[in-house]
Amino acid sequence: MAQKELWKGNEAVARAAILAGCRYFFGYPITPQNEIPEYMAAHLPEVGGCFLQSESEVAAINMVYGAAGAGARVMTSSSSPGISLKQEGITYLVGSELPAVIVNVMRGGPGLGTIQPAQGDYFQATRGGGNGDYRTVVLAPSTVQEAADLTQEAFDIADQYRNPVLLLMDGMIGQMMEGMVWHEIPRRELPPKRWATTATEGKRGKNIINSWRSDGTGLEVHNLHLAEKWRAMEENEVRWEERGTEEAELIFVAYGTTARLAAAAMKELEKQGIRCGLLRPISLWPYPSTRLCALAERTSVRAVFTVELSLGQMVEDVRLAVEGVKPVGFFGRAGGVIPTPHEIAEQARAFLEQWR
Amino acid sequence: MTAKVSFDREVCKGCGLCTLVCPRGIVVLEQGAVNSKGYHVAVVSRPEECIACGCCARMCPDSAITVEKQ
């Protein structure tokens, strides 16, 4: 049996990427994600890979584009303001159908904000901060173990759909150390990358990596082709975790660090006789809307309560999913402030009282 | 020596760069006729004077000219 080890979230993500076959990393320093490029700088050469510190996040994501187009498994990581800079590259990756993994260890914003943990980039991640009609799979771990596991799977998801995948962590998951076990993640069967620009060697016609379509309806045809991939992702890649939802009268919805806080708040409420459940979205896009709606429709459920490290972003998806079936409450702290479980429990109880 | 200069009439845009570099000054834009895009295309006005140097073809941005010699 594999031994439990103590790992820091960021370093676990970096090691997981190498285990998943990532051999190229391009990035730029920004707190609180620096352990990822630092780990890559030390360990990618050991496996014949290449770490390169770029001149900016913009350059890094475009190096990712080049390497992905050349057929490699490649990753970049950053934190909120740096991810803003990468948006250009992310929309180009989607438009050119290139697989890559992008990690955002979120900090407070807007602007330079703070280096403390936050979840204020939910809209940017799930709606796409770049231009055009596009989607990326967004995965949000709540433990170091899950961060390592999802990182490995993210590379397969990216390759399967030829689309970038975002790993959306907050600074808490990135910076904390936690016990975890390294284990094999089942690998998907993936087609060879015949589209990659590796030079023709005179053996095939030329390959082109490109997002530019200016021939009349050509772009719409491309958009519709991409939309078929979004539908497939919505069908296959929705994931969530549920706790105590049977007979619950209050359903918490929270992801990442806040899901852990909500779980602690639930214990406090249960001592007060309030039966609580938790739906923790793991994929923020595609969102587990169908499951959330089914839970909200249960007669035992009086209210749904969302907790975030923001002033209310994911709550919009919760409202869309619940479709007015049950009241949706919200509590969030922002700017790098972490609420206590007691604070969350008090807010949730006050909201529930209105609907009991 | 026989020189043969072929112009791809549909590719030529009538820019005239070839006319500027012909050492014999015999490449000209055809007046009184246009291709399907409306350009006056380049032609050799006095083929017997052509020395098959290839300058016109090398100067053509659209690779519309082929030069051969026997």
Add this chain to the structure above:
Amino acid sequence: MAIIYAKSKGLTDKPMHYCPGCTHGLVHKLVAESLVELGELENAVGVAPVGCAGYAYDYFNCDMQQAAHGRAPAVATGIKRVLPDRTVFTYQGDGDLAAIGTAEIVHAAMRGEKITTIFINNAIYGMTGGQMAPTTMVGQRATTAPWGRDPSQCGSPIRMAELLSTLDGTAYAERVTVVDIPHLNRAKRAIQKALFLQKENAGFTFVEVLSICPTNWGMDPAGAIDWLKGNMIPYYPLGVVKDCRREGNVV
């Protein structure tokens, strides 16, 4: 009949979209011919820019990637790091390379990235309709400089070949033009030398090509060539700016 000159196998059959007299097509030919003559066409991966040459991926007969505006050197870096044995080149205009992509080109050169950049300097933004570029000459009119470039507001034109030559990572930088056959010959030799030095892992290699834009300059091609000779060459001197082999400073 012996063929004296025919279209290069390094180019596809796709007719080019460039305006009449635009020298992009000429430079495409030189790059394509150079790749074929060095035996590198089937070993090459090119990166197309944003701008007039944005369609270059359709014209070069080798694997191509299309990059975001100014990012071609970063994209090429990603390719070259994965495929160090391939010949990797970028083809970029002056808005792309000398404005929005300044950081990417400077740092690719600083790292001595083993890529070749072909830089088209025609002193204007072409695709977007004749706006002022960092390379626009003082007094030259552009749609965003209707009274001509005013150096008190916009500074003086940027000399990229000289700027990049200050970096140790740059192995080779030459400025050429394509306004007549002798200059065309010189330009092709420069491109071949740059690609050759890339194969030798000498470092970053750069060829700046002074080019004409008859459409946006509002001139016929002959007039544009005269304008380039009279205005651009005195400010942007032709010739080798840096050659690591000549100086013995192999990087």
